[in-house]
Amino acid sequence: MFGTALSQLRYGMAILLNREIRPQDLERIARDLVATLAEFGEPGADSSLLPGQAGQLDPEVRRTVTRRSLQATARAAARHTAYYHRVFADLAIDPGRLDTDTWSQVPITPKKALRGMPAAFVSAAVPPALMALTTGTSGTPTAVWFSRAxxxxxxxxxxxxxxxxxxxxxxxxxxxxxxxxxxxxxxxxxxxxxxxxxxxxxxxxxxxxxxxxxxxxxxxxxxxxxxxxxxxxxxxxxxxxxxxxxxxxxxxxxxxxxxxxxxxxxxxxxxxxxxxxxxxxxxxxSYLMTETLPSGGTPCSQGHLHHTTEFGYLEVLDPQTWEPAGPGRVGMVVHTPFVPYRQCTLLLRYATGDLVRLPAGEAATCEWAHLPATSAVLGRWTGPLSAAVPTRSVLDLIEAEPDVPLPARYALTEEPDGKALLHVLVRSLPASRLRAGLEQRAADAGLPLAGIVLYDDRSLMPPTGALRADLHERNFESVRPAGARTGSGA
Structure with missing residues (x-):
């Protein structure tokens, strides 16, 4: 166990001093955890202190680590990526003077910038090994490069x-x-x-x-x-x-x-x-995305989504003004993954497009109350309508209905008064009772809908959003005609 303790010490010092992480240290910690579980069946009481397990730190230590991490990440991005080298030079920003109070000096990085020129965000100091592509359900797939480490x-x-x-x-x-x-x-x-x-x-x-x-x-x-x-x-x-x-x-x-x-x-x-x-x-x-890995969020027993502070810096901003969203307001997740966890594709204040609501009222009292909390992800920002009637609200409304085939297909269109008209695919028409029930539940939920239109033919609907379930993968079992014979050459 001495080797594990040494690996944990080296890992901890790398984080505190923003030095390069030795992957073999984390691999040693993971191997010994598996061995411990095999011998004793359950993790020890100190397992919350392992990497990525959201252990509680002294607030002053956390503030110091966050400040150093922001400065180190900004410094690496300004020195080694074409995109941020130009941004920092044009705005005369000194990475060494940044902290949480001045972090807003760094411009927001829009998703379209990463999609349009992914190589401009790749560090010249690290050899890229693997390109990971997002699914592209919300637009052009985003390319993110990762190093071997x-x-x-x-x-x-x-x-x-x-x-x-x-x-x-x-x-x-x-x-x-x-x-x-x-x-x-x-x-x-x-x-x-x-x-x-x-x-x-x-x-x-x-x-x-x-x-x-x-x-x-x-x-x-x-x-x-x-x-x-x-x-x-x-x-x-x-x-x-x-x-x-x-x-x-x-x-x-x-x-x-x-x-x-x-x-x-x-x-x-x-x-x-x-x-x-x-x-x-x-x-x-849970909440993870390719661009900000390994940062993410985990729901607690009270339904909040708690975001790790170990791997990155979270902001929740108004997607139109880029000012901090207030309590109870809907905002966009804007994230900065920290070095040394990220070293190939570097992103500062990355606008994820994901909408959440900040808690209103009293502070959280759950098991992860020491971590930043938001609501679960509400949906993707596509304009003011997506915040007024987010994906989660629509799915909570229609996926409870057996007469709505799954995956649920719907579209929102904006009426002249600014309210949304909800278009939903159902199994069959007429469905006046179903529509009346949906309208009543929408009113009870406070959704600003102008009305609900039902269809039994998807081709007659306004365009519906792409889903990951649409990424069908064909195999011989699904394309072979029923009753077809198979043999050694099939």
Whole structure:
């Protein structure tokens, strides 16, 4: 254990002094955690102090670390990236004088800038190793480069999280139902699961009926649970699985799932409830994005989304004025991932596009009250209408209705009075009772809607947003004609 203590000490000093992290130190910590769990079954009381576990620090120490991290990150970006070198030179900003009070001197980095010239954000001091692309559901895919050391650090942090947060153990089998082209999430999910000792199965976004068959199939593996125990999926693909399970007559007892993890899209409360009923497993969600990894957010027992301060600096700003959003107001997540966790693609005050609401009233009293808190992600900023009627509010309204097929398809159009007209795809028309119920629930929720229009033909609707469930991956099982013979050459 002396080696582990030394690795933890070196890691801690690297963070305090903003020096380069040795990935092997984090890998050693992760390996010894897995060994400890194998011997004792449960983590120790000091596990909250491990990297990425949101341990509580003295506020003064945290302020000092944050100031140093901001300065080190700004200094690296100004020196080594073409984009920020020009920004800092044009505005005569001294990175060494920045702190939380003066951080607003740094201009907001819009998503379109990173999408338009990703190489301008890549540090000249670090060899790039892997380009990760976002799915592009909200526009052109965004390219983010990672170094070899960043990948190893991310995998080690994911391994610690898999063991402590997800509770993965060697008896478990994880199914990943994300797009196979999402290289970075797939890499970290597979590596973290197998390093804990669990098994890993890559589904991809295949036909939901086939995915249900695979989830229900017996594994017959020595030392493993009889069926797949953990599922990772986007919210829209999970909704497609729920639709197929409910329509196909599946029961929760048909599956062996113990946990379902959702990310990448807004998870509504009705979808969570329907998924838990369909599969008999709790559904959890977290907030991570490729551009700001490993920074993210985790929901607490009281429903707040708590954002890590170890890996980056969070701001919640008004998306029109870029001033800090006030208590109870909707704002955009603006994030700065810290060096030394990030060293290849460097981003300062990156406008993520994700909308949240800041808490109003008394301070949080939950288990993570020492971390910054917001609401769960409400949706993406596309203009004032998206803040007035956010994605979460719409999904909470329509995904509770059995007559709305999943994944739910809807569109918002703006009326002359500034209110939104909600267009929803339903199973069949006429549906006057359904519309009356939706209108009443929308009024009860205070949604500023001018009305609701129902359709049973998607081609007649205004354009609906892209979903990750739309990234269909075809396989021979889904394209082979029914009854077709197969043989050794098939």
């Amino acid at each position: 960043e990948l190893e650090t991310t995998i080690a942090l994911s391994t610690i999280s898999a063991a402590l947060t997800l509770g993965l153990r060697p008896r478990h089998t994880v199914a990943y139902a994300g797009c196979s082209r999402a290289t970075l999430p797939l890499l970290t999910a597979e590596e973290s699961a197998t390093r804990v000792g669990a098994s890993f199965v890559q589904f991809g976004t295949i036909d939901p009926a086939l995915a249900l068959d695979r989830l229900a199939a017996p594994l017959g593996l020595p030392g493993k649970a009889p069926q797949i125990t953990h599922l990772s999926a986007s919210a829209s693909y999970l909704s497609a699985l729920v639709e197929a399970a409910e329509r196909g007559g599946w029961r929760a007892a048909d599956f062996g799932l113990e946990s379902i993890g959702v990310g990448g899209e807004v998870l509504s409360d009705p979808l969570r409830e329907r998924a838990e009923a369909a599969f008999g497993a709790p559904v959890s969600t």
